[in-house]
Amino acid sequence: GEDVEQSLFLSVREGDSSVINCTYTDSSSTYLYWYKQEPGAGLQLLTYIFSNMDMKQDQRLTVLLNKKDKHLSLRIADTQTGDSAIYFCAENPGGYNKLIFGAGTRLAVHP
Amino acid sequence: GAGVSQTPSNKVTEKGKYVELRCDPISGHTALYWYRQSLGQGPEFLIYFQGTGAADDSGLPNDRFFAVRPEGSVSTLKIQRTERGDSAVYLCASSPGLAGTTDTQYFGPGTRLTVL
Numbered sequence: 001g002e003d004v005e006q007s008l009f010l011s012v013r014e015g016d017s018s019v020i021n022c023t024y025t026d027s028s029s030t031y032l033y034w035y036k037q038e039p040g041a042g043l044q045l046l047t048y049i050f051s052n053m054d055m056k057q058d059q060r061l062t063v064l065l066n067k068k069d070k071h072l073s074l075r076i077a078d079t080q081t082g083d084s085a086i087y088f089c090a091e092n093p094g095g096y097n098k099l100i101f102g103a104g105t106r107l108a109v110h111p
Numbered sequence: 112g113a114g115v116s117q118t119p120s121n122k123v124t125e126k127g128k129y130v131e132l133r134c135d136p137i138s139g140h141t142a143l144y145w146y147r148q149s150l151g152q153g154p155e156f157l158i159y160f161q162g163t164g165a166a167d168d169s170g171l172p173n174d175r176f177f178a179v180r181p182e183g184s185v186s187t188l189k190i191q192r193t194e195r196g197d198s199a200v201y202l203c204a205s206s207p208g209l210a211g212t213t214d215t216q217y218f219g220p221g222t223r224l225t226v227l
Contacts (some may be wrong), residue, residue, distance in 0.1 A: 002165065004153070031213050042115075043154070043218040050213075088153050096131075097142060098167055099216065101153030 004102035006089055011108045018076040020105045021045060022089030030093035032065060033099065034074045037086045046074070046087075076107075084109045113137075115219035117203050123225045124193055132188045132222045136205030144216060146177055146202040154202055161208060193226045200224070208212060208219050 004024045012018045024032065027075045030051050049056045049072075049078040056063045062075040076083055086104040093100055116135045124130050136143050140154040142161055146154035160180045168178075175193075180186040190197055200223050204216040 035218075040220075042220040043204075045215055046212055048215070073172070090153075096167070097159050097214065098144070098156040098170065099146075099154070100156065103151070103153050 004089055004091055004100055006087075006102035008103065008105050009108070011110065012079050014079060014081060014109050014111050016079055018074075018079045018083070018107055018109075020074045020076075020087050020089075020107065021074040022074075022102055023070055024072065024089070024091045024100075026093035026100075027067070027070065027092055028094045030095035031092055032063075033062075033090040034063065034073050034087040035090060035101075036103075037088065037104070039085075043088065056106045079107075079109050081109045081111075083107060115203055115205050115217055117201075117219040117222050119222060120220065121223045121225075123227065125227050126193060126195060128193050128226075129223065130190050130193055131188075132201050132224070134186045134188070134203030134205075134219060136184065136186070136203070139207070140185065140205035140217075141208030142206040142214065142216075143180060144204040144206075145186070145188050146204065148200045148202055148221070150199075158186070176221055190224075193224075195226050198224055198226045 006022045033048040034046045060077045064073045088104045089102045090099040118133045145157040148154045159167040163183045175191045177189045200221040202221045204218045206214045206216045
């Protein structure tokens with residue numbers, strides 16, 4: 001079945017690294033995505049990784065993919081208060097267009 | 112337009128009423144998606160259009176929900192005989208519709224529907 005799971009909450013100190021984890025179930029997903037949602041705003045695509053890659057780095061963001069364990073992580077280096085938001089992991093089962101999202105991880109950054 | 116727009120931003124209705132939610136995709140995007148996000152949850156897929164036709168409507172919860180995209184641009188999500196359980200934020204997204212690429216979906220701000 002299609003199911004994406006994430007831990008619900010993460011609290012970090014400003015300047016530290018944040019690691020948000022996600023597990024997915026559909027091995028046929030061709031891309032895996034990370035979206036960010038700030039209060040009252042729509043979803044913003046942060047980054048994505050193709051399923052045959054292990055790692056992707058984009059400025060402060062690093063995505064790691066363990067396809068064997070169906071585990072995806074997002075690392076944010078030097079976390080800032082502006083990074084406080086809900087982060088959603090998503091997969092596209094079967095390589096089709098619809099996205100299946102996790103419930104989101106709320107990241108709180110404190111001084 | 113610069114991004115996906117949705118109207119209204121908020122809609123309050125009474126149980127049993129009919130509502131229409133509108134989505135204006137990014138100009139030139141051939142693919143359009145509707146999702147529903149309940150409180151504390153991630154978005155849940157409803158329907159996907161490629162051009163004017165619904166390519167995948169497997170996420171529509173029942174026959175009270177219907178969506179159209181008659182000219183391949185603006186889309187309307189229609190909900191008949193609304194129920195309190197329909198209360199959620201309805202998100203629209205569009206993508207270029209290019210095969211063989213990631214075809215990134217860009218989301219609008221959503222319409223918050225409250226059924227009293």
